[in-house]
Amino acid sequence: MKRETIRAMDNRAVSPWFKVFGGAGPAVQAERVRRAEGSALHRLEWITLGVAFPLVIGMAAFDGLWRWAGAWPAALLVVPATFLLMHVLAFGLRLGNPLRAFWVWSLLLGAWSGWMVARGGETPVAWVAWAWLLWLVMQVPALLVLGWRSLMGVAGVPGLVFRGVLALVVHGAMVVIWWREGWQAGLACGMVICGFWALCVFRPASRIFGPVARRVEGRGPLLTIDDGPHPQDTPLILDLLDKHGVKAVFFVVGDKVREFPELAREIVARGHELGNHTMTHPQGSMWIIGPWKTWREISECQKTIEEVAGVRPRWFRAPVGHRNYFTHPVTSALGLEVMAWTRRAFDAVLGDVDGIVRRLTKDLRDGDVLLMHEATPVASQLAERVIEKCKVEES
Structure with missing residues (x-):
């Protein structure tokens, strides 16, 4: 695929x-x-x-x-x-x-x-x-x-250094404004900086800090499955995908790939793609970690997938979609493209399968990217219904 x-x-x-x-x-x-x-x-x-x-x-x-x-x-x-x-x-x-x-x-x-x-x-x-x-x-x-x-778009270490210097300059300007114009002006400046930064980081589709793919070419939607591999969900989802002739991208966590290497290899063997989803899935801190930890999370996952499955991922997705300020120089240096989605239904936290399916599949268009998760109570039930819907849209 x-x-x-x-x-x-x-x-x-x-x-x-x-x-x-x-x-x-x-x-x-x-x-x-x-x-x-x-x-x-x-x-x-x-x-x-x-x-x-x-x-x-x-x-x-x-x-x-x-x-x-x-x-x-x-x-x-x-x-x-x-x-x-x-x-x-x-x-x-x-x-x-x-x-x-x-x-x-x-x-x-x-x-x-x-x-x-x-x-x-x-x-x-x-x-x-x-x-x-x-x-x-x-x-x-x-x-x-x-x-x-x-x-x-500056990649690698030069990009990380440039972004760090830029952040220091911006915050230095805020300190100068605080000192010269008073705490009210400094606070207002800080709030603007924080608001801008939050908009860039917490919106998965934001392109202010770097390019993000949200759509794909081709007929029908693209199914993407995060947080695997999982010993119960992955084999079942693979069988469902085979049954309906649908291909997907599995955004896998490096630690889980090491724990279940045979499942990562099986995903590739059945014609699906593996995507980089960080090494440890730091969903609570990915948005705030520094440049070198960002590099380790992404590069170690990339290395693990290559060693275990023999393929080099070309797509990256941050946990919860929260890319931090330093993500793009790392992904660019590793040849990765950041992917978000056009459809999500919070299946990792909700249990209403009917509602999740409805939100994910209503008025699907060619090129839509659907976000689903493994290792949830509804993963297998949800996967079957969404895969059937995707097959109908591709036909």
Whole structure:
């Protein structure tokens, strides 16, 4: 079983705005074949820029003609002049790279827009110049987000060190504010930092500290099973999966893999994937542990799975989904991708099987990632009903 992940940040956009805020959405999933050919674009961006670029170029041509020959000649000649100008610029600039082409065209039109605004005076195309300048200004927050993503993408020890230094700088700034502006301002600053940090850590799907996969490509949902292997639940779940021809990802705990090595090998032998779920499953402290313990939890689990089952996991899921500040540099260095989920029903703490099944399977969509657990009182009963539902959705 090999299913590729879809991230909300994963799209074919070239403009910073659509790269950040365009999302993947149904449009990108629908373009899977063209994406494989390397010819797809972000559809909404393609429509927007396909209208915006000719419009601004046309208005620039109209303004030039209007100043040179008057309103009526400008109205009659604007369409052929626009096509001529676009072709001359396209062939003259020879921009084969889409990203380079976007920025050259955007800045070229931005220079014209800035010149128009600086000249002042009444002109029928001034609104287009202002609109284009606004579009360029909109790229600034998107560029900041992309810059943040790049910094959060630093892997390994350099990434851990960078994040540590960044945390010291932020908290140092809070101390300075406390000292200079008083305890009220310092407390408010601290509350903002804590709120931001909690949002990033306690939301399993948060991508602020690094990329997280929540959906997969392919027909039907993907079943993921955490906290195994378990001597009673794992064999039963494997038999159910075989019975219905459904494949799953088992996010296993390193200590349990050592305790039940034959079950880990059996999961792989039956065609399922093993995911990294930390070595000791520190569900109460994973969110707050430091960089070196984070490294040990993830790397030791990875090593254990490789030694026992002979496979190298490619997906990681934190206990309870609570990744800490230092998780992504570790997972990136180990070649792991962080996976969350789109559906959960708290089956590890609830006993209402009907309610759990309903919450997990209602209105399933292709690519949904379902979260279930082993080693619970309802694991076997729940697994059978959910697996049957997944089989129906894939068919």
